[in-house]
Amino acid sequence: MRKNYLTCAALISAMSMSTIASAPVFASDNNDVQTFKIGICNYVDDASLNQIVSNIEKQLEKIEKDSDGAVSFEVTTENCMADATVLDQIIANFIADDVDLMVGVATPVAMAMQAATEDNEIPVVFAAVSDPVSTGLVESMEEPGANITGTSDYLDTTAVMDLLFAADEEADHIALLYDQGQDSSTTAIEEAKKYLDDKGVDYTEYTGTTVDEVMLAADSIIADGADAVFTPSDNTIMTAELSIYEELAEAGIPHYAGADSFALNGAFCGYGVDYINLGVETANMINSILVDGEEPAKTPVMTFDNGIATINTEVCDQLGYDFDEISKTFEPLCTAVNGIETAEEFEEESESETETEEESTEAQEK
CATH class of the missing domain: 3.40.50.2300 (Response regulator)
Known part of the structure; x- marks a missing residue:
């Protein structure tokens, strides 16, 4: 400590x-x-x-x-x-x-x-x-x-799903990957299931409470031939992302998740605050x-505009997407689209960069 x-x-x-x-x-x-x-x-x-x-x-x-x-x-x-x-x-x-x-x-x-x-x-x-x-x-x-x-x-689950289907209109089998013990995932998963039910798209739930269990879940997702994976802002899956992103990308399965840190650690797209x-x-x-x-x-309680989509540019290439083209596809659905390369942690910003960020970002109180 x-x-x-x-x-x-x-x-x-x-x-x-x-x-x-x-x-x-x-x-x-x-x-x-x-x-x-x-x-x-x-x-x-x-x-x-x-x-x-x-x-x-x-x-x-x-x-x-x-x-x-x-x-x-x-x-x-x-x-x-x-x-x-x-x-x-x-x-x-x-x-x-x-x-x-x-x-x-x-x-x-x-x-x-x-x-x-x-x-x-x-x-x-x-x-x-x-x-x-x-x-x-x-x-x-x-x-x-x-x-x-x-x-x-708070994650706008509908917005993430809209991105997923904007990138692949033909997706018909979605994997929902999360930790059942994470309270932060409960509402988002229920919202995702309702979205997919309304759209008539099949989905399968995959869960894990440890990195090893999440890795096994990823193996099952690949074996079952999912078209894409959705994960909320789930800390358990976040800690396992660096261990699963390569095999998902190699299998051609994009991973959409509820935070930009997922994209940093190898998910195709992170969307959130x-x-x-x-x-x-x-x-x-x-x-x-x-x-x-x-x-x-x-x-x-303070909430925030969570309309920023962050795309892992390396995984984007591996999945066969052109970053500029997918950005154009996502832009009408987001407040911003950013690119990022795989890393374990975010780079520290300088003090001047942090001050600029503070001046340009707005928060909503509810």
Whole structure:
């Protein structure tokens, strides 16, 4: 487990007494500096979630810097690696350390934090929870109703399916690949099944809870002759993507999935939210709660435009598609079409690039 501490470089010369009086009572005040302890827990080591955590940390650093020494965040970042026992211990440690706020990245972490904080006043901010209402994290997207709120990477399943059939109008057998234990996949899979039922297209469900099981599922998909594969923003399949993409591509089967990180790791097309911006806005929400005193129960869950299609250019070539042509096919159905090459992790952006990204991206509050 690693710890990252974000600190201010300088102190402000003065702060009004009214400002001090309005500071949240759970922050420590030393020499007019509001210091907040934040515990972040990531669910698993994958490109999407790692990108979110990285951008939460970067944005908190930026908020510190912009405060001219008025605010200091002490951030501890952990990763439970999808182990429930480790997750419970991490949360227990956060509580013992008297953190002012917990951040749960992905649905299982958010749910565990929610359960652990029912009897205390520690607010929870979640990130990348696809369906916070159905999972019981919040009462509604507009008013969460408890000491928890956050950012959602809700997937527009219909849009992904529209891309799939725009690329192959003759597709008549679709594989649905996911982990039944991932709450983030439940709604999207049901939506996909309804879409395919309405269209009269056959589908088969393939599931796995480990990398080995997902690899076996991929073997079955190939043996069954599926025309394409659909996966939601499923963290289990995401961790296995680098292990299955080559055989799917060699079999001529395009994999469509609910995040650009899938395309980074070898899927043909990833469609979903900009996780850089999701991380930034999660940090901004943390700041609003801790520094500005906003109530999580009344802070709407933030959702985002998820109309970006990311195509793996190497897999695109291997499948026999021309990138320029498939981009033209997808463009009417997306807000943007990007190309990417296979890699394990996203490249780190420079500070100037991150600022440009922040200025150009809009988030919708619901």
